[in-house]
Every structure is written in C-alpha cells, then in structure tokens.
Amino acid sequence: MEGFLDFARGPLFRLTFALMVLGLLRILVLDIWGLYEAHRKAGDRKMPWGLAISRSLEWLFPIKRLGHRRPLYSVVAILFHIGLILVPLFLFAHVQLWKGAFGFGWFTLSKTVADILTIVTIAGGIGILAGRVFVRESRFISRKQDFLWPVVLVIPFITGFVCANLGVSPQLYQILMLIHVLCGELIFLLLPFSKLAHCVIMPLSQFVMVVAWHFPANTDEDVCITLGKKGAKV
Numbered sequence: 001m002e003g004f005l006d007f008a009r010g011p012l013f014r015l016t017f018a019l020m021v022l023g024l025l026r027i028l029v030l031d032i033w034g035l036y037e038a039h040r041k042a043g044d045r046k047m048p049w050g051l052a053i054s055r056s057l058e059w060l061f062p063i064k065r066l067g068h069r070r071p072l073y074s075v076v077a078i079l080f081h082i083g084l085i086l087v088p089l090f091l092f093a094h095v096q097l098w099k100g101a102f103g104f105g106w107f108t109l110s111k112t113v114a115d116i117l118t119i120v121t122i123a124g125g126i127g128i129l130a131g132r133v134f135v136r137e138s139r140f141i142s143r144k145q146d147f148l149w150p151v152v153l154v155i156p157f158i159t160g161f162v163c164a165n166l167g168v169s170p171q172l173y174q175i176l177m178l179i180h181v182l183c184g185e186l187i188f189l190l191l192p193f194s195k196l197a198h199c200v201i202m203p204l205s206q207f208v209m210v211v212a213w214h215f216p217a218n219t220d221e222d223v224c225i226t227l228g229k230k231g232a233k234v
Helices: 002-009 011-041 049-060 063-067 071-090 092-102 111-134 136-141 144-165 170-193 195-212 219-227
Strands: none
Touching (some): 002 170, 011 170, 071 111, 071 144, 111 144, 144 170, 170 195
16 A cells, blocks of 8 residues: 555656646647637737736735625635635645655745645535536536536545544554545546636636637628628618
8 A cells, every 4th residue: 555655746747737738738838829819810909908907916816706696605615616726836835745756845824824724625525516407507517527626626634634633543544545535636637627627727717718708800801891891871
C-alpha cells in the first residue's frame, strides 16, 4: 500500500498535473484565437474594455448574485467555490507535495483556517447536491454528471480532513490517503474536459462574448442578399 501511495504522490501526480495543464492551455489558446478572429472580422473594432473587464470582475466576485431569486443557494455555491480553490492551492501538505515534485512552493493557510474552509466546502458540496436532487428547477436543468461532480469534488476534502484530524489506524490512514490522492488526480484529468474548466477560462470568455457581438463588416449587406432585399427601399 505504501508503494502505491508513493507512486500516486510522485510520478502519477506529475503526470496528471501535466495533462491538466496541457488540456487547460489548449482551451485557453482556442479562446484567445476565438477572440482574435472575432476582433479581426468585426465591423466595429473598438474593444469595449470597460464592459469586458466589468463582466470579468462580476464573475470573479459574484456579489450581485446574492440578490437573485435563490440567495441561499448563491451563498452556498460561492463559499463552495472559494474553499474548492483555496484549500487545494494553499494547504500546507499540498504545498509540501508540490515542493517535493517540482522543487518550489509558496505561503500556506493556517491549520485552523484550512479546517474551517474544508468543513465549509464539504457542507457546500452536500448542499449543492441536495439542491440538485430535491429542487425541481435545478433537477430539471441538471445533467447526470452534474449530480456526480459534487460527490467527486467533496471526497478529497472528506478523506483529507479525516486523515489530518481524526485518529485512525495506519492501515486505514493509507487507504484514505490513497483515495484522497487518486480522487484529486482524477479531478486533474477530468478538469479540461468538463464544466469545471470554467474556473480557468470564464473571465477570458467574457472578452470573447463582448467582441463576438461586434458583427463582421458587410453583415448588413450579406443579410439583405440572403433575404432577397438588396436595394429594396424601407
């Protein structure tokens, strides 16, 4: 078991992380290319930087969502995403793992803060799953994988919290830690191919959306030709 755990923490971690980075870079490059193409074909090439930046900031700091029809769900979702990002990136054990794999690290959260965020994230994931199961509107628009994702995301938090805070036997610790690491690496592999990629590309996609609404040059003439109305008086 210890050998499997060392392999998962070492070579498998580096491999899955590299595949995730390459997958996200591919999406990022395609988004940038889409932005360039939209700008190149646009009739009005004045970039509305203010609108694009404001929309990106609204997505990164979604305070306005708290006043929507389901404010409780919005609060739970925001807290869930905060923990989902901060704990994996700034947990002491994770930064040490990163140092062992790549040779450098960064500042970490205190154990108290990390534990609080972990509990909040677990509760948030359970709340989101419950909302999709029991709220008819959410259940109607949710796909099968939308029910699975909260479970997959919460498992590393549960197993990590148990291993760090509860006195378990060495055998159970290794089993839970192996599940923790493998589940995290599964998330690495699935991230570029799922809706979770929006965590990385959504701010940039706001720029693409803003530019894409600038119609290409001669669009009005092409539409008239298509409708057989070229030269018609209105």
